[in-house]
Amino acid sequence: MALASGVRFPARALLRPWSLLRDTTLGRSEPAAGGGGGGDGARLFGSQRVLVEPDAASGVAVMKFRNPPVNSLSLELLTELVISLEKVENDKTFRGVILTSACPRVFSAGLDLTELCGRNPAHYTEYWKAVQELWLRTYLSSLVLVAAINGACPAGGCIIALACDCRVLADNPKYHIGLNETLLGITTPFWLKDTYVNTIGHRASEQALQLGSLFPPSEALQVGLVDQVVPEDQVLSTALSEMARWLAVPDHARQLTKTMMRKATADRLLRQRDADIQNFVSFICRDSIQKSLQVYLEKLRQRKG
Numbered sequence: 001m002a003l004a005s006g007v008r009f010p011a012r013a014l015l016r017p018w019s020l021l022r023d024t025t026l027g028r029s030e031p032a033a034g035g036g037g038g039g040d041g042a043r044l045f046g047s048q049r050v051l052v053e054p055d056a057a058s059g060v061a062v063m064k065f066r067n068p069p070v071n072s073l074s075l076e077l078l079t080e081l082v083i084s085l086e087k088v089e090n091d092k093t094f095r096g097v098i099l100t101s102a103c104p105r106v107f108s109a110g111l112d113l114t115e116l117c118g119r120n121p122a123h124y125t126e127y128w129k130a131v132q133e134l135w136l137r138t139y140l141s142s143l144v145l146v147a148a149i150n151g152a153c154p155a156g157g158c159i160i161a162l163a164c165d166c167r168v169l170a171d172n173p174k175y176h177i178g179l180n181e182t183l184l185g186i187t188t189p190f191w192l193k194d195t196y197v198n199t200i201g202h203r204a205s206e207q208a209l210q211l212g213s214l215f216p217p218s219e220a221l222q223v224g225l226v227d228q229v230v231p232e233d234q235v236l237s238t239a240l241s242e243m244a245r246w247l248a249v250p251d252h253a254r255q256l257t258k259t260m261m262r263k264a265t266a267d268r269l270l271r272q273r274d275a276d277i278q279n280f281v282s283f284i285c286r287d288s289i290q291k292s293l294q295v296y297l298e299k300l301r302q303r304k305g
């Protein structure tokens with residue numbers, strides 16, 4: 001499936017894109033902002049791993065990741081997120097999306113490590129294209145995107161949050177946020193580094209990226225990684241209030257300003273997408289990197305037991 005940013009989608013999505021969007025239970029989901037959550041609109045926008053609760057009256061859709069146990073960004077979740085965002089974006093009823101988690105205690109655990117270990121170069125190519133595509137879609141969205149971060153938010157989870165216009169984090173000391181890639185023995189690509197620098201500044205990024213820092217809520221607020229820290233049961237309502245503030249601004253002026261602020265960063269990737277994919281594939285295929293990732297994944301699995 002060719003999208004605006006030029007990416008081709010997984011073969012199965014190419015053949016039957018909507019096959020990824022079956023099995024929705026959206027009709028039974030809890031009401032969204034303004035109470036419009038259960039109708040046909042929800043069915044239209046949602047999918048197996050992405051619940052969408054559209055509220056036409058407010059022009060806001062709440063999009064919930066549902067890939068248990070930890071919303072790791074599998075190829076399927078990445079694909080479904082891009083398709084759901086594209087659908088909402090193409091429906092002029094909507095002016096804003098709130099991104100949040102339907103899984104308890106975790107916003108997203110980041111890239112799915114099983115997609116990065118023991119696969120072949122063709123798979124890594126397809127996977128990294130999907131990562132790029134989601135980032136471009138979110139970062140350049142003309143909609144207002146607010147992240148309602150209701151759980152842990154490491155690495156790829158933080159990347160999604162950083163692409164939003166505003167971030168609200170639940171005040172729970174276990175809900176760390178940041179780019180911890182170095183602790184896995186991998187590096188952050190330049191376009192994500194740029195996004196970090198744009199958000200928290202050069203010196204703070206230099207430290208946090210090298211150390212792989214994961215910030216608890218109070219520190220995340222202090223460093224400017226999130227805009228608000230609120231009690232857990234107020235994350236969604238605060239995100240809706242933030243959304244209202246952003247939607248009070250005329251769309252055309254806000255959109256032009258967003259583009260002006262973000263274009264240079266996005267263009268850096270758009271100019272060298274293929275090279276970035278090749279870099280990623282040759283990096284991730286290295287024996288030493290595969291070993292680091294496998295050790296990390298094994299530690300995660302053992303920690304549980």
Ligand SMILES: CC/C=C\C/C=C\C/C=C\C/C=C/C(=O)SCCNC(=O)CCNC(=O)[C@H](O)C(C)(C)COP(=O)(O)OP(=O)(O)OC[C@H]1O[C@@H](n2cnc3c(N)ncnc32)[C@H](O)[C@@H]1OP(=O)(O)O
Pocket residue numbers: 069070072105106108109110111112113114152154155156157180181184186187188189190276277279280283284297300301302303304
């Ligand atoms: C040109 C570019 C060149 C090079 C770039 C190279 C690479 C790309 C770089 C950057 C982009 C971003 C990278 C990433 O996102 S890597 C992922 C990093 N994520 C993490 O480190 C988080 C790991 N997870 C956790 O810390 C915890 O799971 C979490 C705090 C999220 C939740 O804790 P909780 O106690 O609730 O659950 P667990 O028992 O730990 O986990 C349950 C279950 O899920 C598995 N799991 C967890 N995280 C992942 C994951 N990211 N991928 C896959 N699977 C994951 C975990 O192993 C458990 O599984 P099981 O034991 O089988 O039940």
